[in-house]
Amino acid sequence: MLIRRTSDIPSSEITPESVYRNRREFMRGAVGLTALSIGGAAFAKPGNIADAEVAGPDWLKTQIASASPGKADKAEDLTPYQHVTGYNNFYEFGYDKTDPADKSGLLKVDPWQVEIAGAVNKPGTYHLEDLLKGVTLEERIYRLRCVEAWSMVIPWIGFSLADLLKRFEPTSKAKYVAFTTLQRPEEMPGQKARLSTIQWPYREGLRLDEAMHPLTLLAVGLYGKILPNQNGAPLRLVVPWKYGFKSIKSIVKIELTETQPYTSWSAIAAEEYGFYANVNPKVDHPRWSQAQERRLPSGLLRPNIIPTEMFNGYADQVASLYNGMDLRTFY
């Protein structure tokens, strides 16, 4: 075994403890610093929390700033802001991990409309501002585990999907919730790529009880700031006990359906990506093991490999949803 040296982890990747403990004060102070505006769009070139300001409407900034602080369920380091916003899978902008941050600058996220459709009493198309009116945002610190076997810990700002759905009154016919991402090739260059395996728009879905679970989050911000484009601005889902591809980004449509909806990755490779996609170290992906994951940032000489936990460590809260279900069959 190599002798590990702590100096192998660049200090830029470690959130200083003083900053971590006082992060809310630090960030409120940081908002007052000179904004980094590039092209005027809501494009945050990843950098320090201190000098990245995500452009966006003032009402959203205010609402995010008054979010109640979150508490992590475990003592683990947050993934630094520069990595959360600089290492992304958002194929609408390209296939490299740096493409979303580099190429999402053209995306216009304001104004933004979301269509609520299907088995609800109050369908319609709503502006983001109306969807968030009167909503108290919360900070939620969640683990995000990608199916590729890397993971991060991210302080999201958002509110429970359940609260949104209840407002539109799902009928008794509603069994599932289907989500659709924006399709706008002029602003999302990856959607013009001919060799993509994904049929746009990206679509995902949840069973109704999964959607109504208190953990399921609709996020509009992270690290106390407006959600950057590369992280799924302006509205995305976070389902922390499932693989990351279920946490659909840049949502334009939420539909309550009677039958299990189309999900993009299952359509690409049904034997590899299931509808449920619950994080499960005992059920491997056909081409790689899911027993472990790399918690990012991971150092070169000190790979941060940790065992993957059932339901990504949220078993206490979600295991009951799957009582009696064979999670190998329903992967």
Added chain:
Amino acid sequence: MPVLWRRTGIFLLSLAPLGWLVWATLTDKLGADPAKTIVLLTGHYTFYFLLLTLAVTPLRKLIKFRYFHFRWLQTHRRMLGLFTLFYALIHMTAFLVFILGLDFSLFATELVKRPYILFTLPAAVLLIALGITSTQGMMRRLGKNWKRLHNSIYLIAVLAWLHVFLQVRSSYQDAVVFGIGVAVLLGVRLYWRIFGTGHPRTASGSK
């Protein structure tokens, strides 16, 4: 241009990708998972050099204008082949050290669970064998068998492409681009095998 200058030039150019990679690593430009990035990039470099090595003979035989030709590349084919091996070794070492943390028990399970790694092992072994037998002395010692052994570069190219293809997730781009490269460079040799090269001295074919 004197051969020595060309050799030095090609040598230095071939080291450039590694130089850039080392600089990017030291200046922390590789993102949140530098290990993955290094493994991916060195894999790409290996494939580029593999295609470059395979391109030497077709370029020499097919591109001949007045004074413009590629005969001079032949002298450097061995160096290009050795750089393919060089980057392949860095690629594999990076995986073992940075991704597996030199945990060899993990290596065994990874081998079994990741089929795209399992059959690159014969490709690696063959490539090392080609490197060891790349010298003039070895050419003499092996005689007829040297050509036979070194023809395994075609198998290596196919295995390398399979390694890429079996990792396709969100985009076919890498598989298609490298696939076209391999298909063209192997296809042209197949064509020559069947129809001859058209050159009276070296023509071979079933006719």
